[in-house]
Amino acid sequence: MGDVAFWGVNAVRIWVLALVVALCGGCTFSRVRTNPEVADLETAWIVPGTTTYREVVGRLGMPPPVGQADSAPAFVSAETLHWLSTDTRIFELKVGYIVSPIFRRSRTVAADDVLIRFDDAGVVRQVSRTRRRGDETTVLDFREARP
Amino acid sequence: MRVGLFLAVLALCAGCISERMGYAALDVEPPRPGATYHDAVTTLGNPMTVHDLPDGSTEAVWVGTATCGGAFEISFWGVRLLRLGNTETVTQGRRLVFDAAGRLTASWPVGEGDPPWGVVPFGR
Amino acid sequence: MKRLLLLALVTPLLGGCIWNRAKVNDAEVAARAAAIVPGKTHAEELPKLMGTVPSSVIPLKDGRTVYAFSYGDAKTEGFTLLLFTLSKTNSAFSAVYVFTDMKGVVRHVEASPAPETAWETWPFGE
Numbered sequence: 001m002g003d004v005a006f007w008g009v010n011a012v013r014i015w016v017l018a019l020v021v022a023l024c025g026g027c028t029f030s031r032v033r034t035n036p037e038v039a040d041l042e043t044a045w046i047v048p049g050t051t052t053y054r055e056v057v058g059r060l061g062m063p064p065p066v067g068q069a070d071s072a073p074a075f076v077s078a079e080t081l082h083w084l085s086t087d088t089r090i091f092e093l094k095v096g097y098i099v100s101p102i103f104r105r106s107r108t109v110a111a112d113d114v115l116i117r118f119d120d121a122g123v124v125r126q127v128s129r130t131r132r133r134g135d136e137t138t139v140l141d142f143r144e145a146r147p
Numbered sequence: 148m149r150v151g152l153f154l155a156v157l158a159l160c161a162g163c164i165s166e167r168m169g170y171a172a173l174d175v176e177p178p179r180p181g182a183t184y185h186d187a188v189t190t191l192g193n194p195m196t197v198h199d200l201p202d203g204s205t206e207a208v209w210v211g212t213a214t215c216g217g218a219f220e221i222s223f224w225g226v227r228l229l230r231l232g233n234t235e236t237v238t239q240g241r242r243l244v245f246d247a248a249g250r251l252t253a254s255w256p257v258g259e260g261d262p263p264w265g266v267v268p269f270g271r
Numbered sequence: 272m273k274r275l276l277l278l279a280l281v282t283p284l285l286g287g288c289i290w291n292r293a294k295v296n297d298a299e300v301a302a303r304a305a306a307i308v309p310g311k312t313h314a315e316e317l318p319k320l321m322g323t324v325p326s327s328v329i330p331l332k333d334g335r336t337v338y339a340f341s342y343g344d345a346k347t348e349g350f351t352l353l354l355f356t357l358s359k360t361n362s363a364f365s366a367v368y369v370f371t372d373m374k375g376v377v378r379h380v381e382a383s384p385a386p387e388t389a390w391e392t393w394p395f396g397e
Contacts (some may be wrong), residue, residue, distance in 0.1 A: 028357075036363070062363045062383040063325075069326045070326045071338075072329065080196075100219060103164070110192055
């Protein structure tokens with residue numbers, strides 16, 4: 001290929017030039033993190049079967065909404081309190097000079113997640129805490145009240 | 148051959164958009180019957196909702212969204228003349244039911260499979 | 272001439288700095304919640320006291336209700352350098368939750384921590 005030429009210009013150079021021109025749309029790497037403070041919540045002090053709803057709220061505060069202001073019902077109920085932090089990684093490529101197709105890949109995962117379940121008396125019955133980094137989900141804490 | 152190449156170039160010009168959130172972003176097999184709630188959390192993370200059913204069993208639901216589509220722009224010297232694009236989003240998830248002993252007895256998919264790819268926004 | 276050429280070469284490197292701020296609802300609800308008196312304030316008075324209607328209304332058991340007043344803040348920082356754009360958005364929401372009994376009387380007020388967001392550019396890493 002090194003010997004091939006078009007209009008006196010080396011083919012490899014033309015290929016490189018075409019690639020550079022095509023990439024003139026640009027690559028975008030972006031990331032969105034919501035509620036990162038969830039990673040620092042302390043839950044080791046919670047004792048399933050003993051700790052109450054008021055004690056949990058008194059020490060951890062209420063769970064924040066995620067993504068939209070009206071999403072609170074998804075994270076607060078009589079039976080559960082759910083703290084969620086999300087991590088979104090986005091790659092976008094606009095290729096081309098006049099006609100530019102858009103290539104976008106986005107993945108959103110629950111980076112840190114604390115779910116506390118309560119019984120009818122408002123006492124903690126289960127604490128479940130997970131963390132996701134890359135493709136791995138790790139359970140950091142999982143304790144239940146003895147029946 | 149030429150027609151195939153032309154169609155391939157045309158398809159490439161239409162772009163590709165893929166966005167996944169929550170359950171749809173996981174690439175794992177759902178837990179098998181007999182698995183415990185802890186097993187499910189280890190595989191899928193915490194569910195979005197979990198509550199007790201009247202018969203003493205527990206229902207947990209994991210949800211997410213998958214978006215697929217394409218878009219392209221026609222511009223010249225920084226002036227955008229046309230942008231054409233279309234995406235479709237579907238819910239994807241899984242609903243698991245654990246009996247009173249804590250073992251998985253039922254597993255249903257929530258929502259549909261992956262959405263189709265398309266770039267034309269007109270029509271139904 | 273050399274200076275002009277240098278300027279022409281350097282200027283694209285300054286091409287795109289990105290700062291964007293997105294606020295959702297009114298963060299002052301957290302301070303206004305101090306005016307709520309548990310045992311006295313009624314649910315109907317909440318919009319006037321808080322300066323806004325609740326973002327969500329969550330029914331609890333036994334006729335109790337939670338009124339959530341949510342607000343949020345997101346900061347995006349990034350830059351465009353020739354062919355690449357890098358950016359990171361830090362977003363946080365918070366809410367004041369007002370618990371009322373079945374008669375609509377406020378029993379207690381709780382809140383999630385105030386949102387803290389930082390200006391960060393680098394999107395990679397943990």
